[in-house]
Amino acid sequence: KKGFQINHKTVYKLMKEMGLKSIVRPKKYRSYKGNIGKVAPNLINRKFEACKPLQKLATDITQINICGEKIYLSPVLDMFNSEIIAYDVSRNPDFNQVLNMLNFLFKIMPNGSNAVLHSDQGWQYQHKRYQHLLKEKGIRQSMSRKGNCLDNSIMENFFAILKSEFVYIEDFSNVDEFISRLDEYILYYNNKRIKSKLKGLSPVEYRIQSVS
Template sequence: MKLIGPVARELENEQLVESIQHLYRQVDGIYGYRRITMTINRKREKEGLEKVNKKQIYRLMQICDLEAVIRRRPKKYRKGKPNYVAENVLAREFTSEKPNQKWCTDVTESKYGNGKEAYLSAIIDHYDKSIVSYILGHYNNNLVFKTIRPAINQLSKDVSPLLHSDRGYQYTPKEFKRIMEKAEMVHSMSRVGRCIDNGPIEAFWGTLKIEKYYLHKFDSLEALKHAIDTYILFYNNERYQETLNGLSPLGYRVQTA
């Protein structure tokens, strides 16, 4: 039986993500989305399959945070053993019936000055895709704690969102687990190697970088922070989205309250 509709698209995207990640590792990250598309389509052509659009490959690479690494040194990461991991409770159910029911969170890296690194941690609400809490800093280690605590503090006492993250070391220490338990929140984690499991926040990173970050050069952390503050204020209050009936995230929240 041939699958149609959203189920078929989901399966196709999953297969494409696996092909993209495999090819990206195979070439040590030197291919951008155009070469990835050409290589995948050449293989699909031999297998008698339809070609895929480069925009689709670009979108999936943005979700997986993959880009060509030409002229950049590959980073060396030391993997630590996590103190705990959680199941993928969210299971890609990205819609929500009300605010503060499902959140997802992640950290992304940015550059400023002469190649200096900064890290942005944020939480997005699945209901209206609004940014609930965020923080930018020099170091990655404690950002997630500084992001989750103010987000929890603004909740009503009877509200406990599900929080979804990847399995990064920032989200697996016992201290983070204690914060979740105290707030009576369920922690959900992406499966290993499945960046698409955290789709909404990954999609926001792509939007932020395309519409703000890639358009400018930032000489200082303060300049980068000002740009991010300005953009998120605009995104939450003025950036209209078709999926929100042509309203901004917070405009949608007010209208549907």
């Protein structure tokens, strides 16, 4: 926003001079089990562009290790502007977490929207109740193919940003502090963090501009 444009090679050179290194991400949490590829088609098919808000959505669950505990984040991302429009944080990756996430999502989704909600083939998304709740709300379910992380790369990209900008570089005294500051980070990500593909605007700024 201040008008500074720096080549990625310059950034690499400065990082090298200052002894800065990126942190290697740990192995991804995976929730595959049960049937594979028999619940929902891949409606997104790697076409992550959307013409308007709440048209194409993505979700996933990531594991975060904090203070010796495993914490799980289940967000919903709007593909129109990469805004996190709903999420739940839990110590257990159980179905209640996904239900809580859906409850937050349904508060802002109109009935019969015909939106698409894309995920991987995690067991939570194969659950009959999950399928029923989406259908009842008028949301179409979409699933990645097994073993194709690029099918939900837009969600993977958000997790990479979250962990490299926040999780891996901050210190937390306990899990409660982490959760509180995670709320603050998501608020920052949605409202303040600019993205080049959004014309230098934050997700919320881009959404507001698009409907004004």
